[in-house]
Amino acid sequence: MSTLEIRDLHVSVDTKEGPKQILRGVDLTIGSGETHAIMGPNGSGKSTLASALAGHPKYQVTSGTVTLDGADVLAMSVDERARAGLFLAMQYPVEVPGVSVANFLRTAKTAITGEAPKLRTWGKEVKGAMENLRIDSAFAERSVNEGFSGGEKKRHEILQLELFKPRFAILDETDSGLDVDALRVVSEGVNRAKASTDVGVLLITHYTRILRYITPDFVHVFVDGRVAEEGGPELAERLEAEGYDRFVGTGATMA
Ligand SMILES: Nc1ncnc2c1ncn2[C@@H]1O[C@H](COP(=O)(O)OP(=O)(O)OP(=O)(O)O)[C@@H](O)[C@H]1O
């Protein structure tokens, strides 16, 4: 049983006009096997939270703590965070021209676990995971994300989740732009990872649709750089029906 603990996290981003405060005291605790959904208006800082947890250099933690089983995540390099078991599926995955999916997966797996996966079993594992996610085998030889459709990029993120077996996965709008079939396939991938590895999941989304497939234990409403309200799955339904007015109408809007 592991715990990812975010305490009073303040983060600013470097902009041309200087640092801009985005996160203003985020508190969140995620345990192994738990699924937490974060919902909130555009620009409220959800992706900033994901980037800060991943160690993106543009995002400066100005105060607060992030610990994984007590270990200081903020003191770790990006690589060390991955080795410690953190995984981030980005809202806009980057293209890596010249690096094939097959090479990328094996290199990343080696970097995360500290040893090269055995060729034969690894090949089988990759093939099986790709089949499960309905990813055509030809993708293994294509450059990472280059020319991938939106849905193909998201499936490739879940392929990594299934193969890398992180302790905690942050999925930033993994459902955006997916057709109904792809949404089901991707959700099944997340659920397989949950069932087989007890991964803790932080799911950032705008839609309750994905939450019908991946049931959250907790729903957090993110407004103006912090968690404004917490509840169970019923809170997501309420947000879909009512919107965020009752949170942002109270002077808590972004400047
Ligand atoms: N690199 C950056 N440079 C300038 N501003 C930034 C940068 N990153 C984030 N911001 C600003 O921080 C705020 C929060 O952005 P963020 O992407 O975290 O929001 P979000 O909640 O993920 O929104 P969405 O639901 O639209 O994805 C926005 O006003 C955004 O413009």
Ligand SMILES: [Mg+2]
């Ligand atoms: Mg975002």
